[in-house]
Every structure is written in C-alpha cells, then in structure tokens.
C-alpha cells in the first residue's frame with residue numbers, strides 16, 4: 001500500500017467560523033483577522049461588509065487587520081451563557097485596533113479583575129473543542145501583551 005500523503009496522525013486546526021480570520025502558517029504564529037477596507041475613504045470594518053457606512057461606497061476590499069490593539073471597554077461575565085464554549089468568569093472586551101476598528105472578543109490569560117481600559121492586547125487562537133475528526137476547532141481571543 002502506498003502512502004496517500006495525508007498524515008492521519010497530524011492534527012489540524014479548524015476555524016470555529018469560516019472567513020473571519022486566517023490561520024497562522026506555523027503552530028506558534030498569530031492568526032490574522034480579515035476585515036474590509038473602503039478603497040474610497042480608507043475606513044476599515046470587521047467583520048467584513050460590502051457597503052461603506054462612512055461614504056456609501058459599494059464594494060470594499062478584503063483587508064488584513066493588526067494583531068495588536070487596546071482594550072477600549074470591557075465587561076465581566078459572571079455567568080456562563082447556555083451553550084457557551086467559554087466558562088465564567090471572563091472579561092468580554094471591545095478591542096480597538098490601530099485601523100480604528102472595534103472588535104468584540106473574550107480576553108484570555110488574564111484574571112478578569114486585572115483587566116484595565118487601555119491595556120495592550122494581542123490576538124491568540126484558543127481551542128474551543130474537538131470536532132468529530134479529532135481536529136482542534138479554534139477561535140480568536142485577545143491576551144495582554
């Protein structure tokens with residue numbers, strides 16, 4: 001029998017939702033969030049959209065967003081919502097990227113009580129669960145730099 005070329009023992013990462021971010025090329029690399037940029041007024045959006053709210057331009061370009069940002073505001077979730085893959089307590093933040101895009105994301109690797117407005121954070125992929133093929137289903141969160 002010949003090898004099919006597909007390593008059956010190799011675990012793969014699968015995004016929780018498609019089209020939101022690009023997986024890193026190396027295991028310790030960072031994912032890149034995919035948003036939109038208006039070719040007319042340079043406004044950025046996340047998630048992607050088709051029409052620019054700022055100038056009405058129809059047809060926006062796909063854009064890679066910064067992997068670092070700042071906590072703009074946050075709230076602490078004291079209860080785990082039904083069906084949630086994240087366990088309370090955790091901080092749910094709005095992270096502002098240098099492109100002036102606000103991203104809602106869970107903060108990880110931090111005690112929720114230590115979170116501060118203005119804190120520098122960077123994106124991180126976190127395993128949410130395993131799928132039926134044994135691959136890691138991942139989503140993005142942010143952690144302190």
Ligand SMILES: [Zn+2]
Nearest residue numbers: 038041052055
């Ligand atoms: Zn625009």
